[in-house]
Amino acid sequence: MTAPIQTLMLIDDNEADTFLCRLMIEEAGLADNLLVFNLAEDALAYLRANPGPIDAILLDIRMPRMSGFEFIEAALAEFGSTFAKAVIVMLTTSLDMNDKMRAEQFGVIKGYFEKPLSQTQLETIAAMVSGSQ
């Protein structure tokens, strides 16, 4: 059986969060291929080396060195429409309204979810991926 999402990228500097997320995704069988990065720079390097399509990206906002927003800007600049096809969901605990407002200004950001990630949210992401194809 094929999972709803082929390639899912998870970018979060928090080791515990990524571990939990991975557990949930694997449990739900949501993605065939799960890529986890602790630093946005590493994710950017991966995209550069592997031009293949990414279906969805779960992205933390506050991360060392490069924030989630900076990652999107850098990726859009570098990969353009290829990157824009991905369903990008911001994943954060941020209470800062500025962050949310900034997220709304990015057309590519399809969702703004508060941690911890729930089963329902994962299903919503799956639905968005299938809807966008």
Place this chain on the structure above:
Amino acid sequence: MSQAISQRQGRRDLASHIAGYVLCALAATILLGWLSPLPPLAGRVASLAAPGPVSAFCILFAGASLAAEDRLPARIVARLGWLVWGIGALALALDLLRIDVGFAGWLVPGGPVPDATARFGTAPATGIGFVAGGAALALRADERLRTVALTLAALSALIAATALADIPRFGAIPLPTGLALLVMNGAVLIRRDLAWPRLTLTMVLGALVLSALLPPLVFIASQARRSTQQRLAQLERDSHDFAGRIGDIVERRLAERAALLRALAVAPALKAGDLAAFYAHAKAALDPAEGVVVITDVSSSPRIVLSTAVPYGAPLPEPNEPDARRQAMASGQVELSDVFKSPFTGGPVASLLMLAPGTNYVVRISIRTQWFNEQFAAITPSGWILAVADRDGVLAGRSRDPDKWVGRRGSTAAWALASRNDKGWTRSTVVEGTPVFFAWQRLPSGWTALTAVNESDFDLVAHRQTATISIAALVMGVLGLLFATLTAVAIGRPLARLSAAATAFGRGAEIPPITSHIREIDDVITALRTGAKARAAAETALRAREEDSRHFTYAASHDLKAPTSTLQMVFSQMQTRLGAGDIKTAHELARLGLGSVVRMRELLGKVLEYSRVVDKERIREELDLRTLIVDEVLADLNQQVIESGAQVSVGELPVIYGDRVHFRALFQNLLANAMKYGKPGVAPTVSVLASQTRAADTLSISVKDNGMGIPSQFHARIFEMFQRLHTQNVAGTGLGLFLCMRIIRFYGGNIRVVSAPEQGAEFIVELPQAMRAQ
């Protein structure tokens, strides 16, 4: 109820306005009367019109302020009120002190007067002025003042009434009462209009100039007063001189006539009883134009038996001078009669009488008053009246209007004085309704010589003589006021600008680009501008700090909430995994959970440190930074030094003046970072040195390590709040360097980093040179 009040208020307003218009009309009448070239009006109307333009202006003001009360700005009304009151007070003071300053006619109602005490109570304008003032106050004053104002108005009405009723020397309103009225008027004005007025610069300067003008004005006034007194003394001498001259005329005439009478009385024809012969003798001895001879037979009841006034043998009237005749019969000497009505002509006549020796005949020779009139008129200068009165005050001769006055009593007031003493002079008596200077001298015959000169004639002379002084005083006053105004403008305008600048400063607004052309004031304005800029900068900084603080609260809350969410999930998953017997995953979850708790704890510690350190001014003290780092900071970090195997060297460092808590936290963070971010497998080397300063006014300290270094694109970001370069595998909160930055900024310093990847990092702390302890 409020409607009733507003109705009452409306009625009061209406009454106030009507009173205002009436007063205006009155003032206009007075002004017209004063300005009119027509001859002065007679009697009371004249005394009403007599007030000068100043009185009129006072009344006009009172009227205008009542009529246009709600249209005139209160400030202007108050100022004008003070001005009017001041002029009025000055005028009355001059009048009361009997100071004639020449132009007093412009100030004092009715002009300068010899007897000011009497005049005060009788000046209608004064009374009317008080009425107007009192009424105005009564209508406008609040409840507490109304009683005072009404009393004032009532007293003033009394003054005005007595003045209009022409009661001379109204004793009931003497000087003290007048002064009391003035004081009350002033007190009411002060209480009502301004409480105590706030002085403006113009007022101060005006007072200054006026006080400078006062000595010359007083000098002028005293000079004028002295010259007035000299003129009055001269006038008194002249009066007595004239009285003496007419006395001589009268006495010579009487003596001459008495000699004639004596000669006639001893005529043989008379002794012989031959009246026809005596008639012929008398006709020859006496010019009929100079008088007549009359013989009264007193042997039984007195009857006229002969008169040269009529042909001999013609019918004769009844005799008419009993008192003098009886005296003549008793004394046997020549006696002078009072003025009586001639039984022949019906006109006024006097006579000398004598009992002819050895007969029952009283011989009388008439004294024609016409002769006196002519003699007096010949020597009377213009403006003067010379007269002679008999023992009873009936005029026997008068230089002016004799037909009207001779044979009648003259001024009752004047005779009341003259009958008291044999000789005298007075400054205030009314003759023919005109105030005069009046002098008298009793003559040996018992009659009295009288002189009177119009006060107005004296005034005319006085005014002419003091005209120069008056003009000088006026010019001085005008120049003084001009100077006061110019000074007030020259200083007042710059001060007004300063005031505007200060007001803007007070409001927190920007200070407009104004200059005053006075250096000191410009300095103050510049200082205010600088102060305003500094305040604006401080406010901006404060807002920035507040923004930082808000941001910090958000961010700290976020970073504290995140691990709790994680922990919730961790425990939940752990429970599931343990239930399913997945020990390996549960173990991993436990490890991650523990890491989250450790980070939380660390973050909480930093937040506490931040709130303890940032933006709080503490006790500044002398800090030897080297001692501080070696004894305290490294002691705190001892564990980390041992674990990392770091080599820390501390060079000579400046002694500064600052807060111990601040600098301890600063170096703790910098040294901890230097040891934490070392190159893998290389023991950290950290050196703290006083570095070369870039600027003379900067005090630099460098903390340098040999660690992993920082890529240049992150050099600015590392000082921002909650910004990190490492994942959570490396302990850290993202607050340490932010805290360092805040501490240094607090002292007006700066912190920067010099670093490249793998090249180590040097953090340079720059503090103001002024912080160095002396």
